[in-house]
Amino acid sequence: MGKRRPLVAGNWKMNGSRSESAALLDGIKKGVSSASKAEVAVCPPYIFISLAAKKLSGSAVAWGGQNLSVHKSGAYTGEISGAMLKDYGCTYVIVGHSERRTLYGENDALVAEKYGAAQAAGLIPILCIGETLHERESGQTETVVARQLDAVLDKHGVGSFRSAVMAYEPVWAIGTGKTATPAQAQEVHRFIRHRMEAQDKTVAESLRILYGGSMKGSNARELLAQADIDGGLIGGASLQAEEFLTICRAAD
Numbered sequence: 358m359g360k361r362r363p364l365v366a367g368n369w370k371m372n373g374s375r376s377e378s379a380a381l382l383d384g385i386k387k388g389v390s391s392a393s394k395a396e397v398a399v400c401p402p403y404i405f406i407s408l409a410a411k412k413l414s415g416s417a418v419a420w421g422g423q424n425l426s427v428h429k430s431g432a433y434t435g436e437i438s439g440a441m442l443k444d445y446g447c448t449y450v451i452v453g454h455s456e457r458r459t460l461y462g463e464n465d466a467l468v469a470e471k472y473g474a475a476q477a478a479g480l481i482p483i484l485c486i487g488e489t490l491h492e493r494e495s496g497q498t499e500t501v502v503a504r505q506l507d508a509v510l511d512k513h514g515v516g517s518f519r520s521a522v523m524a525y526e527p528v529w530a531i532g533t534g535k536t537a538t539p540a541q542a543q544e545v546h547r548f549i550r551h552r553m554e555a556q557d558k559t560v561a562e563s564l565r566i567l568y569g570g571s572m573k574g575s576n577a578r579e580l581l582a583q584a585d586i587d588g589g590l591i592g593g594a595s596l597q598a599e600e601f602l603t604i605c606r607a608a609d
């Protein structure tokens with residue numbers, strides 16, 4: 358990990374009641390000190406973001422959204438803008454999660470637009486990319502990851518990654534309990550950093566690239582020990598304070 362400050366971000370997805378969310382926020386807040394080396398963030402469902410803001414403001418834990426609209430405001434029923442997230446103190450917003458891509462038809466162009474909308478609102482996008490099992494097995498991992506990355510690089514430039522975070526999330530590892538091996542993950546993380554390096558060495562060196570996909574307390578340490586893995590985007594294991602905190606401590 359070295360020079361980059363690790364980030365462990367919880368992606369709660371569509372889980373939890375109000376009281377469960379409150380308890381989870383309290384538990385996480387208690388376990389994260391401002392002295393810890395790793396940065397910690399949670400991304401609750403939209404409706405619990407004001408609760409996160411209330412519970413976490415003044416703490417060492419940041420919060421963010423799981424998605425945002427490309428539009429600033431207007432007749433877009435059911436949508437939430439970047440400005441609204443910012444207004445509730447969000448630091449981050451996840452963009453291009455594979456569930457958004459596959460279940461809600463978000464393509465590379467839309468994801469690139471959302472990335473821009475996030476930055477325009479003063480949010481730090483956590484840009485997710487990753488291949489499916491079929492793509493990996495047919496040897497297309499690098500092609501797919503490069504295509505997803507280039508869609509954003511071409512539209513917003515390498516300089517935009519000064520205020521962005523990447524997340525490599527192999528789709529076959531998300532929610533399946535099948536984690537990429539540390540070597541498999543490192544190989545793709547290295548590839549991503551190399552591709553950025555070709556455009557700007559400084560940006561590439563400071564860019565945090567998180568791993569996501571069945572990361573948990575018991576496998577976090579070996580993944581985070583890889584040279585180009587700078588933290589984690591955690592789904593299932595972020596729903597229990599102790600499990601999530603174990604990952605945070607592994608990143609410290």
Ligand code: PGA
Nearest residue numbers: 531532570571591592593
């Ligand atoms: P998982 O999800 O940790 O449950 O595999 C990760 C993610 O989708 O961000």
